[in-house]
Amino acid sequence: MNYALLVLAPPGSASRAALGFARAACARGHQLERVFFLDRGVENGMGTAVAPQGERDLPAQWAQLASEQGVELVLCISSAIRRGLLDATEAQRHEKVGPTVAPGFTIGGLGLLVETCTDCERLLTFGEGC
Amino acid sequence: MNYALLVLAPPGSASRAALGFARAACARGHQLERVFFLDRGVENGMGTAVAPQGERDLPAQWAQLASEQGVELVLCISSAIRRGLLDATEAQRHEKVGPTVAPGFTIGGLGLLVETCTDCERLLTFGEGC
Amino acid sequence: MASDTPKASGQAEPPRLLLVTRSPPYGSSLARSALDTALAAAAFDMAPALLFLDHGVLQLLPQQEGAASETRSHGKVLDSLPLYDIDRIYVDAAALLHFGLQDMPLPAAAEVVDSTGIRALLEGCDHILSF
Amino acid sequence: MASDTPKASGQAEPPRLLLVTRSPPYGSSLARSALDTALAAAAFDMAPALLFLDHGVLQLLPQQEGAASETRSHGKVLDSLPLYDIDRIYVDAAALLHFGLQDMPLPAAAEVVDSTGIRALLEGCDHILSF
Numbered sequence: 001m002n003y004a005l006l007v008l009a010p011p012g013s014a015s016r017a018a019l020g021f022a023r024a025a026c027a028r029g030h031q032l033e034r035v036f037f038l039d040r041g042v043e044n045g046m047g048t049a050v051a052p053q054g055e056r057d058l059p060a061q062w063a064q065l066a067s068e069q070g071v072e073l074v075l076c077i078s079s080a081i082r083r084g085l086l087d088a089t090e091a092q093r094h095e096k097v098g099p100t101v102a103p104g105f106t107i108g109g110l111g112l113l114v115e116t117c118t119d120c121e122r123l124l125t126f127g128e129g130c
Numbered sequence: 131m132n133y134a135l136l137v138l139a140p141p142g143s144a145s146r147a148a149l150g151f152a153r154a155a156c157a158r159g160h161q162l163e164r165v166f167f168l169d170r171g172v173e174n175g176m177g178t179a180v181a182p183q184g185e186r187d188l189p190a191q192w193a194q195l196a197s198e199q200g201v202e203l204v205l206c207i208s209s210a211i212r213r214g215l216l217d218a219t220e221a222q223r224h225e226k227v228g229p230t231v232a233p234g235f236t237i238g239g240l241g242l243l244v245e246t247c248t249d250c251e252r253l254l255t256f257g258e259g260c
Numbered sequence: 261m262a263s264d265t266p267k268a269s270g271q272a273e274p275p276r277l278l279l280v281t282r283s284p285p286y287g288s289s290l291a292r293s294a295l296d297t298a299l300a301a302a303a304f305d306m307a308p309a310l311l312f313l314d315h316g317v318l319q320l321l322p323q324q325e326g327a328a329s330e331t332r333s334h335g336k337v338l339d340s341l342p343l344y345d346i347d348r349i350y351v352d353a354a355a356l357l358h359f360g361l362q363d364m365p366l367p368a369a370a371e372v373v374d375s376t377g378i379r380a381l382l383e384g385c386d387h388i389l390s391f
Numbered sequence: 392m393a394s395d396t397p398k399a400s401g402q403a404e405p406p407r408l409l410l411v412t413r414s415p416p417y418g419s420s421l422a423r424s425a426l427d428t429a430l431a432a433a434a435f436d437m438a439p440a441l442l443f444l445d446h447g448v449l450q451l452l453p454q455q456e457g458a459a460s461e462t463r464s465h466g467k468v469l470d471s472l473p474l475y476d477i478d479r480i481y482v483d484a485a486a487l488l489h490f491g492l493q494d495m496p497l498p499a500a501a502e503v504v505d506s507t508g509i510r511a512l513l514e515g516c517d518h519i520l521s522f
Contacts, residue, residue, distance in 0.1 A: 043213070046213070046214040047214070047226070047227070048214035048215075048216055048221070048226045048227060048228060048230050049211075049212060049213060049214035050211040050212060050214075050216075050220075050224045050226070051212065052208070052212055078182070081179075081180040082179060082180060082181065082182055083173070083176065083179060084176040084177070084178035084179035084180075084214070084230065085178075086178055086180075090180075091178070094180045096177070096178045096180070097177070097178060097227055097228060097229065097230060098178060098227060099227065100178050100214065100227060100230060
């Protein structure tokens with residue numbers, strides 16, 4: 001099966017569930033093309049966030065999965081920049097420090113989400129209520 | 131009257147209400163010692179956030195009020211660093227880009243909130259439900 | 261003659277893309293993110309159907325003059341949907357009843373659907389995005 | 392003899408600092424922020440009273456083994472409150488009833504309060520922080 005994920009939930013149990021699903025799908029040999037992070041979901045890609053002691057560094061774990069399995073991690077650009085998640089280009093454009101997006105994540109438009117809908121066989125949403 | 135504010139709400143109507151209250155209190159000659167931002171409230175001090183067109187730049191407006199009226203703007207340190215809001219010291223300590231905290235804001239411990247409780251005559255909370 | 265019969269929801273062709281929006285227009289930006297996604301899909305020639313479910317029906321409340329600015333702009337985006345060929349709008353009948361909004365004016369394209377209609381929508385479409 | 396009478400809530404000295412926590416233990420970090428603030432206040436010799444109101448009573452549910460980790464750690468912090476001299480814990484009677492939790496075991500220091508008791512607490516204390 002060719003999967004894609006839409007993550008709307010900020011770091012927490014629902015986004016950990018998304019990461020767990022992504023790992024399980026890859027482990028079973030399914031294809032995971034892309035994870036699109038939208039709304040508060042983009043907070044999972046905050047590169048300057050420091051995980052509290054004893055908690056897992058979610059952006060690093062997503063990035064590890066992405067590099068091992070060739071998964072594309074895309075943060076919705078409008079959700080991202082209003083929350084202070086900037087790649088090098090956006091940081092320069094808006095004259096802010098950066099990049100604040102975690103390694104392994106890129107920024108892209110909602111068109112990529114629409115493209116994902118049509119390209120994959122199944123797209124699962126992970127929202128606040130999981 | 132000697133006021134202080136606790137802001138728990140992220141950028142949005144409740145935090146705009148807090149800013150409006152702060153301005154009105156200062157305009158009427160009341161003293162506003164400190165605004166303490168806790169939990170998602172710290173997101174009001176995100177220096178890399180870019181306000182969408184047509185929306186107000188909340189961190190800049192808080193900073194303007196602070197410099198004009200001598201108000202201290204403090205972000206709770208544990209709420210801040212887990213959300214990627216770092217001052218120069220924290221950015222260096224955790225080897226991240228920074229500072230990502232907006233100008234005019236500082237980072238401090240919850241002890242400052244406790245101190246605020248005892249020092250001011252009235253402390254108002256602005257939460258998610260306003 | 262049969263070809264002139266107005267389409268009922270059970271007979272309309274199932275939408276390729278269905279966006280389900282369950283959040284109220286305040287307290288989070290999820291309602292707005294759903295509409296932004298709808299507009300983006302329309303721009304990519306994939307105008308979606310929209311289903312306002314649960315608290316999502318509160319997005320259809322008439323906008324108050326004094327309302328918070330994000331609520332006002334939400335209403336403007338809703339009004340613009342037909343311009344983007346988003347003309348299939350479904351509204352959860354049970355939620356309208358729950359909130360006492362049975363008599364609320366709805367967008368011209370809106371169709372009120374019961375649980376059977378909702379199930380048919382969810383099962384019939386190719387892709388669902390749930391906000 | 393009168394001095395030996397156990398204190399009832401109406402007779403106890405009003406708390407200087409009252410933290411009101413109204414959020415469930417999931418879905419946001421507000422419940423945890425309230426407890427963090429309680430521990431900080433205790434560290435500054437200002438041990439607060441805690442009032443679990445509305446959905447806040449759900450924070451007192453026994454922790455499930457399989458529960459999300461943030462919920463488990465919330466339970467641990469709750470258990471540690473007496474060690475920080477936070478021994479005045481009030482629980483909203485109406486909310487317990489609403490959620491069917493009248494028979495739930497409560498922390499040893501907890502006292503169930505009705506609306507009159509809640510009003511007395513809110514009016515009597517010097518400072519309120521509401522989460």
